[in-house]
Amino acid sequence: MKILLTPQGREVEIARAKRVTDLLQQLSITPGTVLVIRGDHLLTDDARLCASDEIELRSVVSGGS
Amino acid sequence: MKCKNCPKPAEVKIRAHNSAFCRRCYLVFFRRRVVRIIDKASMVDRDDRILVAVSGGKDSLALWEVLASEGYETVGFHLALGIGAYSGRSFEQTRAFADARGLRLEVHSLSDDGLGVPDMMQATRRPPCAACGTAKRHYFDSAALEYSCNVIATGHNLDDEAARLLGNVLRWQTDHLARQHPVLQPTHEKFVRKVKPLYLTSEFETAAFAFLAGIEYVVQECPNAAGATQLTYKGLLDQLETTSPGAKLAFVNEFVTRGSAGFVSKERETAPKTCGGCGMPSFGDLCSFCSLRAEVTRKRRDTPAGATSL
Numbered sequence: 001m002k003i004l005l006t007p008q009g010r011e012v013e014i015a016r017a018k019r020v021t022d023l024l025q026q027l028s029i030t031p032g033t034v035l036v037i038r039g040d041h042l043l044t045d046d047a048r049l050c051a052s053d054e055i056e057l058r059s060v061v062s063g064g065s
Numbered sequence: 066m067k068c069k070n071c072p073k074p075a076e077v078k079i080r081a082h083n084s085a086f087c088r089r090c091y092l093v094f095f096r097r098r099v100v101r102i103i104d105k106a107s108m109v110d111r112d113d114r115i116l117v118a119v120s121g122g123k124d125s126l127a128l129w130e131v132l133a134s135e136g137y138e139t140v141g142f143h144l145a146l147g148i149g150a151y152s153g154r155s156f157e158q159t160r161a162f163a164d165a166r167g168l169r170l171e172v173h174s175l176s177d178d179g180l181g182v183p184d185m186m187q188a189t190r191r192p193p194c195a196a197c198g199t200a201k202r203h204y205f206d207s208a209a210l211e212y213s214c215n216v217i218a219t220g221h222n223l224d225d226e227a228a229r230l231l232g233n234v235l236r237w238q239t240d241h242l243a244r245q246h247p248v249l250q251p252t253h254e255k256f257v258r259k260v261k262p263l264y265l266t267s268e269f270e271t272a273a274f275a276f277l278a279g280i281e282y283v284v285q286e287c288p289n290a291a292g293a294t295q296l297t298y299k300g301l302l303d304q305l306e307t308t309s310p311g312a313k314l315a316f317v318n319e320f321v322t323r324g325s326a327g328f329v330s331k332e333r334e335t336a337p338k339t340c341g342g343c344g345m346p347s348f349g350d351l352c353s354f355c356s357l358r359a360e361v362t363r364k365r366r367d368t369p370a371g372a373t374s375l
């Protein structure tokens with residue numbers, strides 16, 4: 001499964017993740033800090049994933065003032 | 066997971082509200098919620114003209130979209146900060162958003178006056194965010210006056226407010242606590258009311274709204290934001306939120322409804338003077354922005370061209 005982390009622009013391969021929750025856990029990402037995007041849809045934490053998925057994890061955290 | 070309101074699959078789950086929504090229902094939910102927050106806190110009236118401070122990021126564009134589509138009269142104001150590619154993209158995204166919706170956008174560029182954030186930082190050797198904040202306050206205030214707006218709305222979200230509150234509480238900055246409010250009344254006739262309609266809406270919620278509403282926003286962050294203390298606070302609050310959903314919302318909401326009245330600012334009184342540089346209210350002969358500008362000019366003159374300031 002191909003994962004794109006934005007805005008860092010980093011790409012990672014994940015061998016197996018059954019659901020979004022598993023994926024976030026494997027990448028040590030706190031739920032609620034990223035949008036989980038597949039195509040033009042958002043996925044909730046319980047959504048099932050499959051090996052051929054391409055997922056964008058887009059940070060929602062903005063900094064500064 | 067199913068939508069709370071219809072049989073469609075959910076795209077957004079909001080743990081703090083213990084609900085999940087499909088795209089259509091979420092867009093409705095978000096708009097209604099923002100309008101309800103605006104009404105409840107009497108942030109704006111229907112006949113107000115709102116200056117919306119738009120950076121090109123998710124929060125300010127989501128806010129502008131809601132205000133405009135709910136029929137409020139708005140003028141978008143973008144301050145171009147002169148921070149390399151980041152500022153370029155931010156301006157383009159904001160322009161594209163306004164053009165696509167036929168909204169009025171006014172722009173001021175700090176670099177035009179040689180006062181881009183990096184210029185100010187180099188000349189004064191002060192942290193970029195301090196100079197940037199001073200410039201933003203100044204230009205938002207004067208833009209409201211220039212475009213006859215009687216309210217300024219900014220896109221500060223729940224996470225911004227929670228992080229700021231945590232920072233203020235950790236140091237018991239009572240003066241700052243007294244002024245941390247989603248509705249600030251003007252302290253001078255040349256100033257206008259300042260409101261934060263998204264102060265109870267998390268960044269996850271605004272990002273989800275922007276995405277589902279088809280708003281193209283700048284995902285990239287300002288390069289100066291990295292390492293900001295605010296991000297550390299946000300990280301801590303996010304961890305807390307995982308174990309107790311709704312913690313951030315309660316923290317900010319309870320402070321505003323019950324805590325904030327306990328803090329009184331000692332420096333409330335109106336600015337007694339008029340700035341000699343720009344004509345805005347000020348405490349000294351120059352307002353804080355004009356003295357910053359003067360400092361930049363002075364330092365630049367004292368540093369001969371070509372010499373690097375190390």
Ligand code: SF4
Nearest residue numbers: 064065194197287290
């Ligand atoms: S992070 Fe960037 S945009 Fe935000 S206050 Fe600092 S310099 Fe300005």
Ligand SMILES: [Zn+2]
Nearest residue numbers: 068071087090
């Ligand atoms: Zn629905």
Ligand SMILES: [Zn+2]
Nearest residue numbers: 340343352355
């Ligand atoms: Zn001035």
